[in-house]
Amino acid sequence: MRSVLVLIGLLAMQLFPSGEKAPVAEPAATPSFASAAPTAHGREYYEARGEIIWEVPMAEKLIALTFDDGPDPEETPLILDLLGRYQAKATFFALGRKVDQYPELAAREVLEGHEIANHTFTHRYFNRPITPQLLSSEINRTNEAILRATGRRPVLFRPPGGYYGQAVVDGAKLAGCKTVLWSWHQDTEDWSRPGTEKIIRKVLTNARGGDIILFHDHVEGKSQTIAALQRILPELSKRGYRFVSVSELLRHKESTPAGR
Numbered sequence: 001m002r003s004v005l006v007l008i009g010l011l012a013m014q015l016f017p018s019g020e021k022a023p024v025a026e027p028a029a030t031p032s033f034a035s036a037a038p039t040a041h042g043r044e045y046y047e048a049r050g051e052i053i054w055e056v057p058m059a060e061k062l063i064a065l066t067f068d069d070g071p072d073p074e075e076t077p078l079i080l081d082l083l084g085r086y087q088a089k090a091t092f093f094a095l096g097r098k099v100d101q102y103p104e105l106a107a108r109e110v111l112e113g114h115e116i117a118n119h120t121f122t123h124r125y126f127n128r129p130i131t132p133q134l135l136s137s138e139i140n141r142t143n144e145a146i147l148r149a150t151g152r153r154p155v156l157f158r159p160p161g162g163y164y165g166q167a168v169v170d171g172a173k174l175a176g177c178k179t180v181l182w183s184w185h186q187d188t189e190d191w192s193r194p195g196t197e198k199i200i201r202k203v204l205t206n207a208r209g210g211d212i213i214l215f216h217d218h219v220e221g222k223s224q225t226i227a228a229l230q231r232i233l234p235e236l237s238k239r240g241y242r243f244v245s246v247s248e249l250l251r252h253k254e255s256t257p258a259g260r
Helices: 002-015 043-049 075-085 096-101 103-111 132-150 166-174 196-206 225-238 246-251
Strands: 062-068 090-094 115-118 178-180 212-216
Touching: 062 075, 062 246, 075 090, 075 103, 075 225, 090 096, 090 103, 096 103, 096 132, 103 115, 103 132, 115 132, 115 246, 132 166, 166 178, 196 225, 212 225
Parallel strands: 062 090, 062 212, 090 115
Antiparallel strands: none
């Protein structure tokens, strides 16, 4: 038995001289992923840090109208005409691929005094894991498309579906954009075509200074947004509200908050 142990020892010395240990297989490298859901922090955390904006509570009667998913060759021009009629300014969260398709509409938005912002290139949801490279591509390709069409680089970003997380916030920040969502009480759900009256009631019943209202300038099927705006804009104007871009709303952030 002793001779067998000696033989094993001599063999080990030949295989691993100088006290080397047998190699251990390293685990295969895994790609790094960013994910917005489930998020480790909620609204209160990001609002306190100023990293995500949902609304800007204030005493002044200022409201930001926002439109997602355009530009659309049929709906966007009609919305622009209507906004012009009421001297209303808005923020359009545009898709990069649509800006590439309809650069003249993106240019018109800016020429008429509106703000154009980033809504990703392909309307990708960030509720599932995504590589940092793909996240960066979605945001930066859209920034470049908007810059080509308008001569301006956007400073605001809205993730589709409102899915967010630290990786998304940081990715937007690296691209020079602040993340903006919308007032929870002002999600019109117009994309689902819930009925013109329902859209109108949602906005008029809940209107407050500093609201960020969510609309869409592209929906599947016949839009009810334009018909709703035809009644929302004159009514809120009559109540003394002024319609401004999100960036202008943020410039008024230090105003005295309204009692809520």
